[in-house]
Amino acid sequence: MNGELLIFLILAVTSIxxxxxxxxxxxxxxxxxxxxxxxxxxxxxFFMLExxxxxxxxxxxxxxAVTIMMLFGIMLTRHNxxxxxxxxxxxxxxxxxVVAFFVLIVLAIDGIxxxxxxxxxxxxxxxxxxxxxxxxxxxxxxxxxxxxxVGLVGAIILARRDRKLxxxxxxxx
Amino acid sequence: MTSVxxxxxxxxxxxxxxxxxxxxxxxxxxxxxxLSIELMLNAVNINFIAFARFGLYPGMIGQVFTVFxxxxxxxxxxxxxxxxxxxxxxRGTVNIDEMDLxxx
Numbered sequence: 001m002n003g004e005l006l007i008f009l010i011l012a013v014t015s016i017x018x019x020x021x022x023x024x025x026x027x028x029x030x031x032x033x034x035x036x037x038x039x040x041x042x043x044x045x046f047f048m049l050e051x052x053x054x055x056x057x058x059x060x061x062x063x064x065a066v067t068i069m070m071l072f073g074i075m076l077t078r079h080n081x082x083x084x085x086x087x088x089x090x091x092x093x094x095x096x097x098v099v100a101f102f103v104l105i106v107l108a109i110d111g112i113x114x115x116x117x118x119x120x121x122x123x124x125x126x127x128x129x130x131x132x133x134x135x136x137x138x139x140x141x142x143x144x145x146x147x148x149x150v151g152l153v154g155a156i157i158l159a160r161r162d163r164k165l166x167x168x169x170x171x172x173x
Numbered sequence: 174m175t176s177v178x179x180x181x182x183x184x185x186x187x188x189x190x191x192x193x194x195x196x197x198x199x200x201x202x203x204x205x206x207x208l209s210i211e212l213m214l215n216a217v218n219i220n221f222i223a224f225a226r227f228g229l230y231p232g233m234i235g236q237v238f239t240v241f242x243x244x245x246x247x248x249x250x251x252x253x254x255x256x257x258x259x260x261x262x263x264r265g266t267v268n269i270d271e272m273d274l275x276x277x
Contacts, residue, residue, distance in 0.1 A: 008177045012185050019192035019212065028202050035208050038189070042215050045182065049226045054218075054239050061243055066211060066250050073204045073254040077261040094198040098191050105187040109180055114229055125233060132237045144244050151248035155255035161262070 008048060015041035028074050036067040053126040182223040190216035203269050207253045214246045 018038030022031045039062035046055035133141050189212060196209035218239050225235025261267055 002176055004176050008181065012181075015185065016188055016192070019189055019196075022205070022209075022212075023192065023196055028205060031205055032208060035212060038212065039215065042189075042219060045185070045219055046222055048177070049182070049222045051222045051225070051236050051239070054222060054236055054243075057240070057243060058215075058218075061247055062211070062215065066208075066247065069250060069254055070204055070208050073207075073257055076258050077204070077267045078202075091199050094195060098195045098198070101194065102187060102191045105190075106184065109183045109187065112180065112183075125236065128233045129236055129240065132233055133240070137237055140241060144241055147248055148244060151252050155251045158252070158255035159258045 004048070007044070011041045011044040011048070014038075015045070028078070029071065032067060032070050032074065036063060039063050039067070051125065053129055179223055179227040182219060182227075186216040186219040186223070189213075189219070201268050201270060203257050203267050203272070204254070206269060207250060207257075211246060211250060214242060218242055 015038045018034045018036075018041065021034035022038070025031050025034060040059065043055045043058040043063065046052075046058055193209045193212035193216060197206050197213070200206050200209065221235040221239045221242070225231060225233065228235070257267060260272065264272070266272070
């Protein structure tokens with residue numbers, strides 16, 4: 001057992017363990033923290049796959065922004081909500097469906113029979129991503145910026161309190 | 174040089190995707206449902222990066238697509254949280270089985 005395999009096993013245990021903790025914990029805030037653990041482990045996978053830029057973006061966006069945003073969402077709705085489970089029948093149906101889906105995926109993965117050729121992978125892949133983003137994929141990149149802008153404005157408008165209507169007291173009850 | 178095969182990454186990503194799917198289907202709090210969907214998107218990102226490294230045609234395209242996926246997923250999470258806050262203000266609940274306005 002060499003170091004790479006050891007790191008892979010540790011990351012796999014932490015990521016899957018975080019997910020299973022998310023499924024089994026009762027307090028909502030604890031669930032979010034368990035999933036933050038999982039997101040950081042996924043960033044570790046990205047480091048192992050030599051995608052450093054994506055790994056750092058994962059830490060910043062998922063480990064930081066998305067987790068904090070979900071914590072704000074919990075704080076603004078229910079503070080210490082206990083997530084009691086839904087109906088048992090629905091749960092069993094979902095479990096059976098998910099397990100069937102997983103078996104299907106594992107069979108498909110087992111069918112992979114090409115030998116991955118060892119690539120002399122580029123060392124400065126951040127610069128390569130920049131070249132692709134501003135070269136061949138510049139139009140999707142700009143469209144993404146428009147989507148970000150529209151999402152920002154839409155989120156503000158949706159979450160804003162409508163004071164005028166509340167003062168009149170007729171439209172909102 | 175690399176001792177971890179491609180299949181190991183794919184299976185870990187499949188397990189994470191299934192955990193996210195189960196959480197999205199069974200959890201009651203809508204914030205956790207959104208977070209489970211984010212976990213599913215992250216599992217797909219692992220697949221992208223693994224195929225960009227070990228796939229039949231390895232290259233940078235997988236990483237570029239992961240950048241797009243991460244940004245669009247962040248937008249989705251932000252708008253989802255905003256809708257949740259507006260819904261909580263109007264209905265007073267965050268449980269998804271009480272969000273049944275269209276059923277009545």
